[in-house]
Amino acid sequence: MAPRIATTAAEAVANIHDSATILIGGFGNAGQPMELIDALMDCGATDLTVINNNAGQADAGLALLIKERRVKKIICSFPRQSDSWHFDEAYRAGEIELELVPQGNLAERIRAAGAGIGGFFTPTGYGTLLAEGKETRVIDGKGYVLESPISADFALIKALRADTHGNLVYRKTARNFGPIMAAAAKSAIVQIDEIVETGQLDPEVVVTPGIYVNTLVALGGKN
């Protein structure tokens, strides 16, 4: 299906329901779909499971969702930051569940979900606390941990530009988790700076094919 084109971020996230699992793109501010996260805050959905590299910063975006106890579980690689006070408080109060995953395993698990892989052996984390309780195996003399895919009901990501088929291009290191999260979600909701007519993106440079994109919302941008 050609993607639905929403006119506002609120409309784009309107289908997100309580107890949803949501992949949220971005690494630092680069590629972070801030307007979609704000709209998720406004839409009221709660009891969420969120997958993001971090666990929110300062008093904005994901941090506010956590402050309001709308996130029951977070899967991330780096929750603790100088300004992650809302996560820290929720975590110490036992009011948020944390699944800590090495960043490359997080990326590969998301990729596996989109690629239909049932599980994979990764050397990262072998022999560490983060492999405890997981199946391990020595292959050709090297230790590996079995990791499972991470799929989700929704992905909220940010790209630079889309065509009306939903094909996406990104900008510099803002690409980060976007392409793999779009593929791992049942419904990928994408904020872009602008939508161009189909035929305006060179097929050779499309990074995320439109097949992975369900909803687009153009919000303008600085670029």
Place this chain on the structure above:
Amino acid sequence: MAPRIATTAAEAVANIHDSATILIGGFGNAGQPMELIDALMDCGATDLTVINNNAGQADAGLALLIKERRVKKIICSFPRQSDSWHFDEAYRAGEIELELVPQGNLAERIRAAGAGIGGFFTPTGYGTLLAEGKETRVIDGKGYVLESPISADFALIKALRADTHGNLVYRKTARNFGPIMAAAAKSAIVQIDEIVETGQLDPEVVVTPGIYVNTLVALGGKN
């Protein structure tokens, strides 16, 4: 290391030794590094293990290597074609070993090698002859087969254009196995139409980063 720039296909493949394992790109004629394969024929290396989607066609390229019994084993998805007579003859004579792999598993196993994955569970092939003897597992009610990475000493691939850092761009469906084979080989040898100065390829559209490329040879081209 910046890639070595060879001036001829013969020079590009000169390091390929007897008993080498070689990934060869291409699907049909698209992306097939014909000049490099011809040079491999001329260089005399024998007792080779070759990974390619097919097993050679007519009286050219890989088919000739097989005719001359220089390939002891081939790993491929589709050996039998109307014009694969040299493979057919060698196979019926018991003079070539065949490992038949479903095409998507072939691609994913090559990708796994480049990505440092020790093995992965794939649904493709579950319950079939091609899973016989392999470990299987039912995950969330679905059957999977454990497949292992396929790495190689060399990759011979074809791209459209390279910069002097070895960054590559491809053309249309000639991209096929190139990017994953470059990453899975100890030494990737790439024929391109032309080499441009570093800075001439947009960093956003590079498909194979130069880190995966060891040798370049520019052979001109129709495009």
Place this chain on the structure above:
Amino acid sequence: MSTFTTTETALTRDEMAALVAADIPEGAFVNLGIGQPTNVSNFLTAQQGVTLHTENGMLGMGPVATGDEVDEDLINAGKIPVTELPGASYFHHADSFAMMRGGHLDVCVLGAFQVSGSGDLANWHTGAPGAIPAVGGAMDLAIGAKATWVMMGLFTKTGESKLVEALSYPVTGLGCVSRIYTESAIFELQDSIVTVRSTHGISFEELAERLPVALVRAA
């Protein structure tokens, strides 16, 4: 599920292809296997807005290339030169099969040697002694799409049903086929129940007699 229908004569290949094409949902992403399924593309309408996938690394494949359009770098999975439509994209083989295996395609249409009542598919290998096996993308295609449809003749040259209780040919994929288009009937497969949607040049009763699997007539 559609209402049961019947026609006086068996379907031609083109009629089968047209029926498959008409059943493909608007905006669907579709892979058409080599052989008979390829013909389906000739009956898709522009209004349907269907996007064709070719497993050698492309979405948005257009019709077969002719004349000056022929480009050796732009071929389909059958190695036939094709064209590119606006909105196309290219990707490498691992990404292309990830797209398929990950369940992102809506429909995949394949040929078959045999299909079982529970949707098992055989289409890659006769298993004949001395046959050189070749699988290509058959096993990936069989199990990857949200729906796998088969187009085949219902009977072998010697009159045996190719819709069987259990495969005698080597398996391509288990429980993957949800619909079968043949010249004589169209079948829907779900939970090992085989429903006949339509018959063509044969009555439901005759069909039920000739086939080795229990059939249900669509309402």
Place this chain on the structure above:
Amino acid sequence: MSTFTTTETALTRDEMAALVAADIPEGAFVNLGIGQPTNVSNFLTAQQGVTLHTENGMLGMGPVATGDEVDEDLINAGKIPVTELPGASYFHHADSFAMMRGGHLDVCVLGAFQVSGSGDLANWHTGAPGAIPAVGGAMDLAIGAKATWVMMGLFTKTGESKLVEALSYPVTGLGCVSRIYTESAIFELQDSIVTVRSTHGISFEELAERLPVALVRAA
């Protein structure tokens, strides 16, 4: 392995960074961890032709961005705005960590809490009660590169050696460190043998006395 050398005074942080930089082979692909290792980039020469990787999806990272160069879409793994050099490329997170995990980077330089004589690394978690754990890319970086080098102070504030027989902090990666740069000495680790390449402000004998692992002096 280099010949054993010694200097009168301990190395400054800049001297350590300069030594690491000088040891990086020409044309290498390198990931510099957050903190002290980042400083190594200030001592790499253009002649070395080193390409820097940042795990958030880029090869060919340039110096920290200043003034108008600052672009929120172009940051390093420490979330600091950086610049792009000619020959750069961008890729997504799974491809970026595949590059690392697949052993394609020549050198990764990391900070550490502890390193064992067999090259085990601890640098992600103090394990202190109540500490909120965070790992980021530490475990991927530790085991991914062809060579993992550590830069750290050799002693804790209370004077204990951070080069240990067995880690007391939680493991980041096993047997992954091959070289340690400290203010007092540079160590090469191979097959559980710890060779001292140089000492700085301390004699080999004193060092051997203060450290809990057996030391070999480089020839």
